[in-house]
Amino acid sequence: MTPPTAPHVLGIDTGATTLREADHLLQALAAELALPEDVYGCTHLVRDGRPRVALSLAAGAEPVLRTARDRLTAQGYAVRDGAWDAVGRAVRYPGADALTGTLTLAEVLARSAIDRVTVLGTPDEPAPDTPLVTRDHVRPQWQDGRLVLAAMPAVGGTLVPFEDPDPTPCCADH
Structure with a gap:
């Protein structure tokens, strides 16, 4: 890193x-x-x-x-x-504080040090106008010297960061 x-x-x-x-x-x-x-x-x-x-x-x-x-x-x-x-x-990372609310992927890339957004389960690059619901928790990872955010599809054609800000602990219902 x-x-x-x-x-x-x-x-x-x-x-x-x-x-x-x-x-x-x-x-x-x-x-x-x-x-x-x-x-x-x-x-x-x-x-x-x-x-x-x-x-x-x-x-x-x-x-x-x-x-x-x-x-x-x-x-x-x-x-x-x-x-x-x-x-x-x-x-x-630079711009992390500006990634709040819902932003287009173009805005995410322009406002922060994130170099790329990928979507789980698809080889295609998402469109720049795709909305990302940040949940005020955007945690990209370093991949080959680039800061990459993994996202996943969500309701209404939006994306959300793969990492959930409030994950359910394993076996929480037991």
Whole structure:
């Protein structure tokens, strides 16, 4: 996960065990560190005998991350150079805050760092005027150096991001 505009990357092991926990922590850390909008923040599933969700921060300027490294290390987080993998799930990226409500795919691409939208189950690119109901939760992933949002068909010819902001826990009805 190295955006072309952000060659400097830190990996942060926070001990988070769920995506929701990692998302909230990433947003809180970004606010606390006063990170500029062009800093990318991603989550990464780590499966090395101690499953957890790690974070990464990527920035175009090394001093931004040097300050973040110092402050995160002082808070007791394990910080390393580089992301955990190349397919991070972006929580924080340029334009993420502008992806609210219902937008056309053309608007999503114009307002954010997302490079492409794919639709599950179809090889075709969706039309630029297709509405995306964001549910205020848009989490694209890095694929081959591009930020790609996976979407799925929804009611009335709209799309929704594949990731549900409020997923039903497994076996919730038992």
